[in-house]
Each structure stands twice: as structure tokens, then as C-alpha cells.
Amino acid sequence: MAESAIKISGKKQSRFLDKVKEIVPEGGNLDACLTCGACSSGCPATGIDDLDPRKVLRMAALGMDEELTTTPWAWACTMCMRCIYVCPMKINIPQLVFNMRAAWPTDKKPKGIVGSAMAARKNDSGSAMGLTSEMVMETVGELLEEVQEEQEGWEHLQAPFDKKGATYVLNQNSREPQMEEDEMVPLWKILDMVGIDWTYPSKGWAAENYSLFMADNELWEENVRLKASGVENIGAKYWLNTE
Numbered sequence: 001m002a003e004s005a006i007k008i009s010g011k012k013q014s015r016f017l018d019k020v021k022e023i024v025p026e027g028g029n030l031d032a033c034l035t036c037g038a039c040s041s042g043c044p045a046t047g048i049d050d051l052d053p054r055k056v057l058r059m060a061a062l063g064m065d066e067e068l069t070t071t072p073w074a075w076a077c078t079m080c081m082r083c084i085y086v087c088p089m090k091i092n093i094p095q096l097v098f099n100m101r102a103a104w105p106t107d108k109k110p111k112g113i114v115g116s117a118m119a120a121r122k123n124d125s126g127s128a129m130g131l132t133s134e135m136v137m138e139t140v141g142e143l144l145e146e147v148q149e150e151q152e153g154w155e156h157l158q159a160p161f162d163k164k165g166a167t168y169v170l171n172q173n174s175r176e177p178q179m180e181e182d183e184m185v186p187l188w189k190i191l192d193m194v195g196i197d198w199t200y201p202s203k204g205w206a207a208e209n210y211s212l213f214m215a216d217n218e219l220w221e222e223n224v225r226l227k228a229s230g231v232e233n234i235g236a237k238y239w240l241n242t243e
């Protein structure tokens with residue numbers, strides 16, 4: 001009898017396989033994936049460079065570490081978490097993607113993400129767009145004055161900074177003061193209409209945190225601590241982060 005053309009020589013050793021086992025229920029049984037496709041059908045990244053979340057999971061299961069740490073799929077995932085919500089087995093694919101990203105050397109990670117994460121370290125507002133607290137406060141102040149003067153019925157509107165003892169502290173994306181400042185006003189009005197006692201923090205103003213997308217836990221913690229210190233300075237009860 002002729003020798004088979006395909007030889008299966010056993011599983012490769014895989015760093016990611018251990019991670020997969022942690023994120024699959026029932027003691028890491030990969031058969032838990034039903035290949036039902038619910039994850040792929042709702043995934044906004046499905047189809048980008050032929051990405052399919054099921055393929056990522058299967059590659060990890062097969063020990064394809066080299067492919068996992070070089071495929072552009074690692075950067076197509078938006079970390080939106082939709083796949084977990086629809087997965088009947090609650091398999092955590094974005095955590096797997098996070099581990100894939102973390103394994104990439106920093107100089108190989110996408111420059112836009114790394115640049116944004118690094119920019120946030122260089123200013124006291126934590127802005128990935130490089131806005132200092134003074135710049136944000138100036139933009140907000142000018143916009144508020146404009147609304148108070150020009151919009152009937154909104155003369156009393158407030159957008160305070162560092163109001164001690166406010167119940168809520170609000171973070172927003174620094175894209176708004178930088179590029180879409182009018183987008184901030186509807187939220188101020190909503191908070192006013194429902195009678196929320198709120199304030200912006202000058203320190204740690206920016207809501208975004210690119211360290212998550214970069215998969216750098218140390219930078220991530222640094223950014224969150226900056227934001228948290230802004231909340232603590234005010235003594236707020238609740239922290240509203242719009243990202």
C-alpha cells in the first residue's frame with residue numbers, strides 16, 4: 001500500500017495555545033467552538049485581508065505562532081467585543097488578538113497607533129492628539145461663550161473644569177476640541193437638561209487610550225492612572241468616559 005501523501009506529525013508547541021485554553025470555557029476544550037460563524041457574521045473586520053475570527057482561533061489551536069505574530073489580521077480587529085456577545089460558547093477572541101499584538105515588537109506595530117499612544121504621554125490632558133489641558137480649556141471656554149451669546153435659551157449653559165465635589169467627571173475624545181468642537185455642545189445640553197452636576201478634569205481630560213489598541217499594558221495603566229488622578233482630585237462619585 002502506497003505511503004500517504006499527508007503526514008500529521010503531532011501538534012506544534014504554541015505559546016498562544018495556552019492563552020486560548022484560558023479563554024475557552026470548559027477547561028480549554030477547543031471543540032467548544034461550534035464554527036457556527038456568529039462571530040464572523042457580526043464582525044466589522046470580517047473580510048479585511050480575508051480575516052475571519054474563526055481562522056484566528058483555529059490558527060492558535062494549530063500552534064501557528066509565527067503566522068499569528070506576523071499577520072496583519074492582528075491590526076484589523078477593532079476590539080469591539082461583538083464576537084464575544086454573540087458567541088454561544090463565550091470565546092474571547094479579542095483577548096487572543098490582544099495577545100497577538102502584544103507579541104509584536106513595538107517598531108513593527110502600526111505607526112499611527114504607536115504615535116497616538118506615545119503622544120498621550122507628553123501632555124497633562126492625556127491627549128493622543130497632543131492637546132495640553134490649557135488648549136482644551138481655551139477651546140471649551142470660547143465655544144461655551146459663543147453658545148451663551150448666540151443660542152437663545154442657553155445663556156446659562158456651563159462646561160466647568162475642576163469643579164470640586166462635582167458628582168460626575170466627564171472625559172471626551174480630544175478629536176472633538178481639535179477637529180469637531182461643535183460636537184461637544186449637545187452633550188453639555190443633555191447634562192444640563194437632566195440636571196447632572198458634572199465637570200471636566202483639566203488633568204487627564206482626554207477619553208481615548210491608544211495603549212489598549214497597541215496592546216501595551218504598562219502604557220495602558222499609566223494612561224488610566226492619569227485619568228483616575230483627575231477624577232480623584234475632584235472627589236467625584238462617578239466617572240463618565242465617552243470612549
Ligand code: SF4
Pocket residue numbers: 032033034035036037038039040053054057083086087088089090091
Ligand atoms: S461564535 Fe463562538 S462558537 Fe461560533 S464560530 Fe465563533 S468562536 Fe466558534
Ligand code: SF4
Pocket residue numbers: 039042043044045046053076077078079080081082083084093094097
Ligand atoms: S472584537 Fe475583533 S474579532 Fe471580535 S467582532 Fe470585533 S473586530 Fe471582530
